[in-house]
Amino acid sequence: MQNEPLVMNMDERQRLIEWWNTMDAAKPMVRRLMSLITELRLNPESSHADGMILFYRAASEISYGYAGVRGCIRRAFTNEYRESLRMNMVMCHSFAERFSVDAKVLLERVAQQITGPSAIQLIERIRETLAENDVMLKEIKSKADAFFGRDTFHLMQKKMKQSITLPKI
Known part of the structure; x- marks a missing residue:
């Protein structure tokens, strides 16, 4: 049942710790990214650029995605580990991936005006x-694949995408 706590075996716990360590290693990069973008946003030479707020928002979603995965991993070591938490891990991971693409596109839009x-x-x-x-996202994805199993992770990503996509009319 979806609401029942899940129990991890020792191998799963070890893979989850490895995923956590990778997420922890990414923290300084995420902080640096947000610091640089904040500096750009406040810089008089660039603060006027069209799309700056969207760019900042996309970067914030990257940060939220990383923080969300970290929070979910931490909670997975408790009795909160349930199927809904697993889906939340997948969703947060997708934020970091999806908004990374958006941030790169928006950065180039902003860069053209500076x-x-x-x-x-x-x-x-x-x-x-x-x-x-x-590079970090590839490493993190490999840790998620190892923890969930590649096929399971892919199916969970597909299920998550379907749950947030409007049906075709």
Whole structure:
């Protein structure tokens, strides 16, 4: 039943710890990304750029996705570990992935409108950090695949996407 607590065996617990460690290793990168984007948003050379707020929002969703997965993993070690928590792990992971794509697109939109040297330097540092984020997301996905099982994780992602997608009319 969906509301029943789930029990992990020792192998699952170890894979969950490895996933946690990877999420923990990503924290400084996420902090740096948000710091750089905040600096860009407040910089007089770039604060006027069209799409800046959308870009900042996309980056915030990346951060929320990472934080959400971390919170879910922490809760999975308690009696809160249930199917609904597993789906929440998948959903939070998808936020980080999906909004990473959006952030890169929006960054380029913002970058086209900026000419100031300090803002251009920030843009380049953000690009580098978003590239780092892509590498971390691949590592995190591999840990999620290992924990859930690749096929199970894929099915859960598909189920989650279907639950948040409006039906075709």
